[in-house]
Amino acid sequence: MTSSAQHTTNAAHDSPTPAQEQDAVDAIVPMIPFVLPVVGAVLIFLLAFIAVYMA
Numbered sequence: 001m002t003s004s005a006q007h008t009t010n011a012a013h014d015s016p017t018p019a020q021e022q023d024a025v026d027a028i029v030p031m032i033p034f035v036l037p038v039v040g041a042v043l044i045f046l047l048a049f050i051a052v053y054m055a
Helices: 024-054
Strands: none
Touching: none
């Protein structure tokens, strides 16, 4: 008879999992000081362009 201990598998070691998953919000937060002024400047430019075009 064969014992079931010889036929065990380590499924946890077969699938690669990252040691620590990074949250999407945590990845974006450091870029806010650079992205926010750029988006604000583009928005102001577009609003000014629309105001000049409509006038």
